[in-house]
Amino acid sequence: MSPKLVSPIFPWLILLALGSLCFFSSITITLRQSPSSPTSQSLKISRSPACNLFRGHWVLDPHHKPLYDGTCPFHRNAWNCLRNKRENMSLINSWKWVPNTCDLPRIDPFQFMGLMRNKNIGFVGDSLNESFLVSFLCILRVADEGAKKWKKKGAWRGAYFPKFNVTVAYHRAVLLSKYEPKQSEAGDQNGLKGYRVDVDVPADDWARISSFYDVLVFNTGHWWSHDKFPKETPLVFFQAGRPIVPPPEMLDGLKLVLGNTISFIQKEIPAKTLKFWRLQSPRHFYGGDWNQNGSCLFNNPLEKYELDSWFEPRNNGVNKEARHLNHLIGEALQGTDIRLLDLNHLSEFRADAHPAIWLGRQDAVQIWGQDCMHWCLPGVPDTWVDVLSALIYKHYKGR
Ligand SMILES: *[C@@H]1O[C@H](CO)[C@@H](O)[C@H](O)[C@H]1NC(C)=O
Ligand SMILES: *[C@@H]1O[C@H](CO)[C@@H](O)[C@H](O)[C@H]1NC(C)=O
Ligand SMILES: *[C@@H]1O[C@H](CO)[C@@H](O)[C@H](O)[C@H]1NC(C)=O
Numbered sequence: 001m002s003p004k005l006v007s008p009i010f011p012w013l014i015l016l017a018l019g020s021l022c023f024f025s026s027i028t029i030t031l032r033q034s035p036s037s038p039t040s041q042s043l044k045i046s047r048s049p050a051c052n053l054f055r056g057h058w059v060l061d062p063h064h065k066p067l068y069d070g071t072c073p074f075h076r077n078a079w080n081c082l083r084n085k086r087e088n089m090s091l092i093n094s095w096k097w098v099p100n101t102c103d104l105p106r107i108d109p110f111q112f113m114g115l116m117r118n119k120n121i122g123f124v125g126d127s128l129n130e131s132f133l134v135s136f137l138c139i140l141r142v143a144d145e146g147a148k149k150w151k152k153k154g155a156w157r158g159a160y161f162p163k164f165n166v167t168v169a170y171h172r173a174v175l176l177s178k179y180e181p182k183q184s185e186a187g188d189q190n191g192l193k194g195y196r197v198d199v200d201v202p203a204d205d206w207a208r209i210s211s212f213y214d215v216l217v218f219n220t221g222h223w224w225s226h227d228k229f230p231k232e233t234p235l236v237f238f239q240a241g242r243p244i245v246p247p248p249e250m251l252d253g254l255k256l257v258l259g260n261t262i263s264f265i266q267k268e269i270p271a272k273t274l275k276f277w278r279l280q281s282p283r284h285f286y287g288g289d290w291n292q293n294g295s296c297l298f299n300n301p302l303e304k305y306e307l308d309s310w311f312e313p314r315n316n317g318v319n320k321e322a323r324h325l326n327h328l329i330g331e332a333l334q335g336t337d338i339r340l341l342d343l344n345h346l347s348e349f350r351a352d353a354h355p356a357i358w359l360g361r362q363d364a365v366q367i368w369g370q371d372c373m374h375w376c377l378p379g380v381p382d383t384w385v386d387v388l389s390a391l392i393y394k395h396y397k398g399r
């Protein structure tokens, strides 16, 4: 990790918002209850033969309560909205995601951990700064309070659940491919400094550990921006150890990385490993970008008719950046056995669920602006966990 990348400011400086695309709505999954499976109340799924968990709407349900609180040891301070006394946290957590043609069951941590006994779940990528992981760990900890923080070389962070012999961990590889600072050399790339990205070499952080996992969730996204890698220190793409000529633009480089990473996954990761690729969640800056007093003090989720004006690139709003990028990812995944985890569309509605001005530090807003990119915990990422666990459950328990 180069100093340039670890140093600066907070991450929401930097992000690409990802919209979901109609394109993805055609992907459906089948969730059917088998009469013989020992499902409980929590796994009640409608009779509908096929159900797309990614499409639906939010419904206010006063009985919907978080499964953990501000004392969970896996919290990150800035997103521990209970501890930071964010207003209306109970309202934020009273919304329930209802897919169009079925019910999304709430995760039952005991049942889920029973299913995952002796198995491991890994996240690889930028993990949108870990809010997904923290939510997952806090929820699973309900079933095993003896959960221990887990750290190993190459693993960013995670937890081990001794009661079930389950590890859930995050491997940080923000671009997925190997990359390192590139010093200027005479006659090379006009002496430009930047970052060398070997599009055909997966980052060490995950390539060698992937066989440890039974379930893997990949992503990449918000690092592919000129905020992270400005023109003066660009990404310089290499293939087979040589600079690619002519040098690809950033998003063309992303395409190469996606193609190569996906081939690697298909070739090297055992077929029995359940593989997902999650899309980035959107930002909700209103009235300006993060550095222009953009704000997200909303009391309710957005309405469906509002989404396009917020996120559709052609409307040129501040949260527009990367429905485009999403599309690239969706295209790259076609024809593979990596399942798309579109957590983006359901998150697009939730302009009300970010830490906003409740960041646990008096001067944080003055310095960095509101945080309309990360998510309050407990909050929307808990629904991501419901979706992921339902898909994992379906995979292991069958039709
Ligand atoms: C994630 O959050 C940590 C702690 O707040 C911060 O230091 C780091 O820069 C963030 N990383 C990214 C990729 O946003
Ligand atoms: C724990 O799970 C691993 C697989 O992740 C397995 O190899 C090991 O034998 C298990 N340990 C016990 C005590 O069951
Ligand atoms: C943000 O708000 C502050 C204080 O109200 C103001 O001084 C500043 O000009 C605003 N910045 C932008 C970019 O609008």
Ligand SMILES: *[C@@H]1O[C@H](CO)[C@@H](O)[C@H](O)[C@H]1NC(C)=O
Residues within 6 Å of the ligand: 087, 088, 091, 297, 298, 299
């Ligand atoms: C909290 O919710 C109430 C009722 O909807 C609203 O009046 C108030 O403005 C909200 N507070 C914030 C900070 O959103």
